[in-house]
Structure formats: structure tokens, C-alpha cells
């Protein structure tokens with residue numbers, strides 16, 4: 001089925017998904033999420049894809065959940081529909097997903113970016129959790145993931161006051177991995193994704209799983225998990241190739257992509 005709210009393309013081994021609902025600054029409607037999750041499923045299943053980039057427009061990565069879709073909910077409706085849970089599909093993608101954020105990443109838009117593996121920001125990016133100004137609590141992890149990224153004080157201030165954070169502040173606070181000129185954002189993110197997609201995919205997936213463990217468990221358990229993954233990497237032919245290539249002073253040609 002064709003996509004109406006996103007654009008989907010491949011660039012070599014990189015899958016690029018662009019949120020494309022300009023009339024609503026990429027507000028995250030149910031229809032948009034149905035398409036986004038379908039595109040993620042397609043790239044996850046495609047052996048020719050090694051890394052995914054998720055981006056929006058220069059003005060807005062996404063201005064949040066679709067307020068117009070939610071405005072008439074009562075508690076029973078919100079609880080029964082539970083329309084946010086399908087958003088978490090992106091957190092279960094095993095290939096790396098990079099958020100390339102330009103412009104507004106607000107409410108659910110900030111939350112969606114934080115569900116990705118890392119965020120590269122355009123220099124015009126603005127992050128915020130303005131749900132409080134709408135009389136609701138952030139609903140897709142804003143109070144939880146933002147706190148883990150930037151610490152209690154900044155997360156508390158942003159969630160309680162609705163203040164936006166610009167790209168510089170977001171980089172200082174550790175929310176984004178780096179800032180690039182907005183005009184170069186997609187190209188830069190795709191370049192990083194290309195680099196990742198040339199690595200051994202099982203190793204990349206093990207690294208992703210290991211870093212994510214840091215959020216879910218104790219340091220002792222996390223390092224034990226990492227050690228087991230490290231040992232397991234010696235069962236791959238790519239370990240052999242990677243180390244042999246280093247010794248022979250050439251680029252590795254990984255087989256398991």
C-alpha cells in the first residue's frame with residue numbers, strides 16, 4: 001500500500017524514512033504511525049538494509065502527537081484505545097535507527113526521537129515536552145527517557161514548564177550526539193548510517209543490545225552481558241576478517257551484512 005504521511009527510500013544499504021505531513025508539522029497521527037511501523041517492518045526484514053534514518057522536514061521533525069485526534073478523548077477512550085503503545089515499535093527494531101532532527105521535536109516528536117538509537121540535530125532543532133501546556137502528562141516516555149538523557153533538573157524543568165531546548169543546549173546536555181548545519185542534516189545522518197551499514201550486522205546488533213542494557217540493568221549485570229556478547233563475537237567469521245584485515249593493513253570485507 002502506498003504511503004501518504006511518510007516518504008520511504010533506500011540509499012545503498014540505508015533505509016531513509018521521512019515524516020511528511022507538512023500541513024500539521026508532522027503531527028503524529030494514527031495513520032502516520034501505521035505507515036511508519038510498516039516501513040520499519042519492511043526495512044527490518046530487508047537483508048539489503050543495514051541501518052535506518054528517521055527524519056522530518058527542516059521546520060519540524062514532528063510537533064507532537066496529533067492534538068486534534070486526541071482532543072475529544074475522555075479517560076475511557078484514552079485507556080481503551082491506548083494509541084501510544086504502537087509507537088514503541090521503533091524501540092524493538094534490532095537494526096540501528098538514527099533520528100535526524102531539524103526544527104521542532106516536541107511532545108511525542110521529542111519522545112519518538114528519543115526512542116531511536118541516537119539523535120543527530122540540525123542547528124535549528126528545538127526539543128520540548130510542552131504537554132503540560134495542554135493539560136496532559138507526556139505519554140510516550142518524555143518523563144522517563146528525557147530524565148535518563150539530561151538528568152532530573154533539566155527534565156523536570158522542561159516537563160513542568162514546557163520550555164524548549166535549542167540544539168546547543170541539547171548537545172551540552174547529552175540529548176543529541178552532535179549538531180550539523182540543518183541544510184546538511186540528512187546527508188550527514190545518511191553518511192553515518194552508511195558507515196554503520198558497512199559493518200558486520202550481527203556485531204552492530206549486539207552492540208546496540210549491549211548499550212541498551214545500560215538502561216535496563218545494574219552495572220555488574222550490564223558488563224556481564226557485554227562480556228558474553230564480546231565472547232560470542234569470536235564465533236563470527238567477521239571477527240576473523242576484521243582482525244586479519246587490521247594486521248594485513250587493509251579494509252575489512254565483512255560477510256554478515
Ligand code: CAA
Pocket residue numbers: 023024025027028063064065066067068084104106107108109111130131134137138139140142
Ligand atoms: N497536532 C495537530 N496539529 C498540529 C500540531 C499537533 N501536535 N502541531 C501543529 N499542528 C498544526 C497546527 O494546528 C496548524 O494547523 P492549521 O494550519 O490547520 O491551523 C499547523 O500544524 C501549523 O502549526 P502552527 O500554525 O501552530 O505553526 P507555528 O509555526 O505557528 O507554531 C509550533 C509551531 C510551536 C510547533 C506549534 O504548532 C505548536 O505549539 N504545536 C503543538 C506542540 C505540542 O504541544 N506538542 C505536544 C502534543 S501532545 C503529545 O505529544 C502527547 C504525547 O506525549 C504523546
